[in-house]
Amino acid sequence: MVQVVEAPDVIRNKVSFSVFGFDGAVSLKGKLNVLDGKWIQVIFEPPEVKVGSLGFQYGGESEVKLEITYVDEKIRLGKGSRGSLFVFLRRE
Structure with a gap:
């Protein structure tokens, strides 16, 4: 998973995967x-799914609330409102 934060308020998440020999991403x-x-809230547009050369949108909007428990120049730790834990490392 890769997350990009674009100033001032845009978040982009991408999860890559491989299924039956095809590369894909959400x-x-x-x-x-x-x-x-x-606490922050992110309201996401419907996800874009791509498997091989086939791409489509699936589902509707979604929302997540995260508590940022620690942040510095290299790492961000968060806890979702439903108990999920997140660790994000900054790429150089």
Whole structure:
């Protein structure tokens, strides 16, 4: 998974996978809203799915709320509102 944060409020997530010998990806674009000093909300557009040369949108909008528990120049730790844990490392 790769996450790109584009100033001021755009989030792009991409999960790559391989199935039956075909490479694929699920991509999400979302709008970031700061809720307070620890919590953020991201509202995602419908996901884009690509398997081989076939691409399509699937599903509807989705939303996630994350508590940012730690952040520095290299790492960001977060906890989702449903208990999921996230570790993001900055690429150089």
